[in-house]
Amino acid sequence: MSHPPLRIRKAAVLGAGVMGAQIAAHLANADVQTLLFDLPAKDGDKNGIALKAIANLAKLSPAPLAEKAKVGGITPANYDEHLEALRGCDLIIEAIAERLDWKLDLYKKIAPYVSDSAVIASNTSGLSINALAEALPAALQPRFSGIHFFNPPRYMHLVELIPDSRTDRGVLAGLEAFLTTTLGKGVVHAKDTPNFIGNRIGVFSILATMHHTAQSGLGFDLVDALTGPVIGRPKSATYRTADVVGLDTMAHVIKTMADTLPDDPWHAHFQSPAWLSALIAKGALGQKTGAGIYTKRGKDIVVLDLAQQDYVPAAAKPSDEVAAILAIRNPAEKFGKLRAASDPQAQFLWAVFRDLFHYSAYHLADIADTARDVDLAIRWGYGWKLGPFETWQTAGWADVAKWIAEDIAAGKAMSTAPLPAWVGKVDGVHHAGGSYSPRTGKDEPRSSHPVYARQLFPDALVGETFDTGTTLWENDGVRLWRHGGERVGILSFKTKMNTVNDAVLDGIQLAIGYAEKNLDAIVIWQDSDKAFSAGADLKGMLGFVQAGQIDRLETMIANFQKTSMRIKYSLVPVVAAVRGLALGGGCEFQMHCARTVAALESYIGLVEAGVGLLPAGGGLKEIAVRASQRTADGDAFPEIKRMFEAVAQAKTSGSAFEAKQLGLLRPDDVVVFNGFELLYVAKQVAAAMAESGYRPPLPANAVTVAGDVGLATLRMALVNMLEGRFISAHDDVIATRIGDVLCGGAIERGSQVDEQWLLDLERRHFFELAQMPKTQERIAHTLATGKPLRN
Template sequence: MSRLIIRKVAVLGAGVMGAQIAAHCANASVPVILFDLPKEGDPNAIAKKAVDGLKKLDPAPLATRDRAQFIEVANYGSDLEKLRDCDLIIEAIAEKMEWKLDLYAKVAPFIRPDAIFASNTSGLSINALDQGLPEAMRDRFCGIHFFNPPRYMALVELIPTARTQPAMLDDLEAWLTTRLGKSIVRAKDTPNFVANRVGVFSILAVMHHTARLGLGFDEVDALTGPLIGRPRSATYRTADVVGLDTLAHVVGTMDATLPDDPWHGYYKSPEWLAGLIAKGALGQKTKGGIFRKEGKVINVLDLASGAYRPSAGEVAPEVLAILKNRNPAEKFAQLRASQHPQAQFLWAIFRDVFHYCAFQLGAIADSARDVDFAMRWGFGWQQGPFETWQAAGWQAIANAIKNDIEAGVAMTNAPLPAWVFDGRTGVHTPDGSWSASDATLKPRSTLPVYQRQLFPERVLGEAAPDAGVTLWENDGVRLWNLPAKDARIGIISFKSKMHAVGDEVLDGVLEAIARAERDLDGLVIWHEAPFAVGANLAQVVEACKAGQFDRLEKTVAKFQQASMALKHSAVPTVAAVQGMALGGGCEFVMHATHRVMALESYVGLVEAGVGLIPAGGGCKEFALRAAGFASRAAGGDVFPFIQNMFQTIAMANVSKSALQAVELGFAKESDDILFNANELLHVALARARAIAESGYQPPLVQRAVQVAGRNGIATCEMMLINMKEGGFISEWDYRVARAAATALCGGEVETNAKVSEQWILDVERALFVDLLKTEKTQQRIVHMLETGKPLRN
């Protein structure tokens, strides 16, 4: 497979999707030109406004605010010549066929013969769009359907036309996978493709059964969220987020283009939905739709009265008990048997989605795997529909669906396909997933890019990847390797809940490093997200209640020992980071030889939130870096470099991306940032090997670190006094932040004094334990454990 090089991208259309696709290209350090219609006065006003808007959105489309500088604004009136410099052009204008075809005619003369042209349509026919292109461009045209928001949603559907070059599509899939971090489903050119076809039908089925059983919208959302493995936004809140007009448009596409579909009669917007749209109540973007927030109260539309009432949807205890059953077969049998309307509702929505997916599989997807991954990646389902069916017992569910069809209680009387009853136990097997169109099991893609994913996401029933060889383990840590990849690079994986760092993890890290120094060439810390959520607070509370502060001090000393062992190990240590790396997890990240980070890494020293300061070497590392910066600066003053670090610790700032983690000082410019988290282990192993092969020598422990001392502490304290008097921080926030300042500045020593690393560690540890002994800090820790939120006492 050739390597696709994309040096510049153009995005046509500066609406919500176009601007955010441009932002994600900029995140990936790919320069992008964002086009829109010319305006009088400033011809680029529309595109400029879109780029400015990116900086205000939450969640942020930009990984750091300065990424906006890589987005150039342009217009179709005077800037089309700029398209000649672009290797990939993505059209992302409104979903109107005639508008898209008009734009294609306008831009086609300016697109290079070797460039890729793609439409980000969510459901229009790619082959019909192809008709608006010159013959010479058609083999490099395809659909490229991003999901909103493009930075965070993994799914991209790639849709070829009858004439799209297969090799070009393979190259584009590889580029999207690694460079933009996307998970790809190859879709057929059918209305709404795979995820929206199934997802929108699922919403329509929910709406149908909501009305049939007389349930409230809030009641349904309580049922169709995390309790059944769906996102917290459930169904009706999701509709509000997507936009009720957008949902109606997608439903309309299905109505207009699928006249022979057995479910065609349901492809209509309910009257209440059409009524909300007519009034301009379109959901989140208009501050109200099905749900509406008034002050702090969330209200929901009540269909019976036509008015809004406080949202208070609850799940009946007997239904909740069924949903908590961990045996899927028993759970579905109980839902079918229950006479409670909520249980009947849940069985009905599952039954009809199973029925729909089985009937439509051959028409909409290459295999059942594509359907399940599309719903996971595009709609946030924990399991796809076929996985859920298979887990619940394939034949039992199939027979139940068949009985309901024959009884006339399913949404249509279309029969299940014959293959459903051929004696199978599911559609996913170690040999592949079922393709209804080809009547065979199909294995995963063999594109070389997927060799970088050592532990890819799998569907239920799929063959498990190589689990590696365990070299040693205790209750907190497993040390293992992958002989087929590199037998002499060890992998440390934490086994604790949320990968919290307690005594068993610390003991395991120290032992693993000792074994690596003796027997291996390098170490990688890797496990699925989160990387680590910090110290095991439950252990801390238990010791505090028992008054075991000597034990706690020894644990902190052990934490410092583990951090220093990571940094000064005789073999290189690489932290492979994804998700949260907080508190002690952040300190491990900071002490590793090198970091390989997924873009979506949220890193921070958050100890202030529980009334503590970093004491696993985090303050020490910041002090070292400040001294290093000062030694290369005019005047050699340390404090200017301490100031931002102090604010980062005192405010418990957490990076909103790996790029921002570098800005905040938790990672280095030389570290690797990957956009596809599934590639972390592959790259981390390679990086550890490369560092080892380069003749690695660990850094020496420093004995003369210049610190800011008393003057630095006093300057930090002045900032804190202003914040306290302004009501921005509490008295206890002040106390905690002053302790952080003391540790960062090297303790109560003379300004610009030189101290050892161990001195700073001792200061950290003493301040940490002093805070632990206080009632207010203990209150903060307990509150965090009980609520998951910081207490500002």
């Protein structure tokens, strides 16, 4: 299936509301010039509404912009003055309010200005795409489709692509490739049915949870404790999610389901509970108004108690029996016990799952082509670890189907509609060969669209398997392996959160030795979107100090530095493929690689100061080397000063672009928007470096340092901060030592040193800090709580 690529130089987003502005921001993240349109302002600058929306992007959290400067890619516009500018746009995304009449009016207004090759899409969350297409001239209809981003658009992986009956398949394929690679999204094809896939199933799950909350009489905070991480869903669970989304928005979506799905067998349940309507009437709409189902009183979070008609402290926890059931690892055993238990919390959970499975199976054929589309939509759009069909399959397909049928017959389910016949003919919906499609009655493989050849390890569903390559060499810490027949090795760590211990350090060095004899290049890549590496094994290091085994700590740090230098001076290029956390030693390793390929959502930082230490795996040395290389006039200090603040404050980048600003990635390091394409791109980069006759850098024997004058200048700033109580006395000690390494020690400004000089400084300061009681308190506190201690 080959289609010409969709080349998008310039885009327009129509509607500068919350979603429109954030879609524009994400297009700008990808360096797509974007016009953000809205109605002309009644007073002052006619672009006032769009200008205000653009200014607001900087205030939102999580940040829609991958770095502040990206806002320069968005130009404000209004429908009175700038419709002509649409002629130069290759992609137009309409994102105004969910009113069919308003959307149709807007389409009629813009139609004369749309170029013959532009692609048009509506970011509707549930209106009919075919009905919207009717408002466009016949010539534009083949280039129109629905394109539904989930909120917030930068972070939510899901985009639903909904073709109109007239949409050109080549246009759709081009749009899918653009969304996948350029914007980094996971695309799911949905049928043109109300609320599509994600919200149809996701909102039903919330409705079912609300229904069973009322039936069981459980409190909102207890339901959230039962429907969050303990069952593989986000911390915001059910009712906190409703507060974040907005209770008015939630009610609107429920009303849309009631209005547009009159024949749905669950229709009687498509109504807002009385308490929800009462909160909306009072203006308590959730997070945006400061109160909803939850609110804050002082520092405490309180939750609405319906019996008392007031807020009470939110502290409910699952019962001991249910906590024990949820802790069971075998899903089949867990679900069997949930259904059999008499505990009201267990009965509540079984009922919520039962009705979700029932609804998903009943509607699969109407809303999606395969069960894969449903599970990925819910995972990517709602943040669940497993989709509904995956959860059912792991719990034992046939047993659960029998229990659902029994509950329907007994009148316990929310609807009397029977399970579809196909449920009894399969043993699950996901297998090695594909996922079940009611349309064909068999498992259908994943899409053959060429863009997916870039995903060597796509987001695997339960029951799916992928070739995990051939192991070339391994020890307890790492595995060196090959995927396919090429001569690029992949090095992966085996530790929790890919932390660094002795086995990892030795493994990296030995793997590079193997590669220099047998391969062309190495990519360091982890099969985790959470962490490239969370840094050194703190627990192990604290153990050495507490046991008085300082020599073992010394050996480990020397080995850490040796490993970083082995990476830097490897005779074959070593490329880091970073996504998620790259902290401390993880950051230092990628700094020593020949090149880093980083996913957009990479959170990179030298964060040792937070636990009372300083980076000693060569990170400070590398900053000093880079600062020296970048100085035109021999004064490394301005660059050192910028980097010093980031390290002393243990800053972590909010994106790969911010890591470039912080100097932790190089200007020519590669940023990839789709984390599932990271390994493919990193292998291409590594192979290209090898093909171009790669040589490691020459030893940095003449590093110009800022010396005693540089350190004295940093000390002045620290004294002011200490006196102003912005930092503690121990922060001052740590920061001074960081500054000492970065400036090359107490030597004359402009002196030249080699890398070993800087490494020795790193190591000496590290040991002295590690033996201080306040540092040990910080490490112990972080290990116990996951949070830094400012002592």
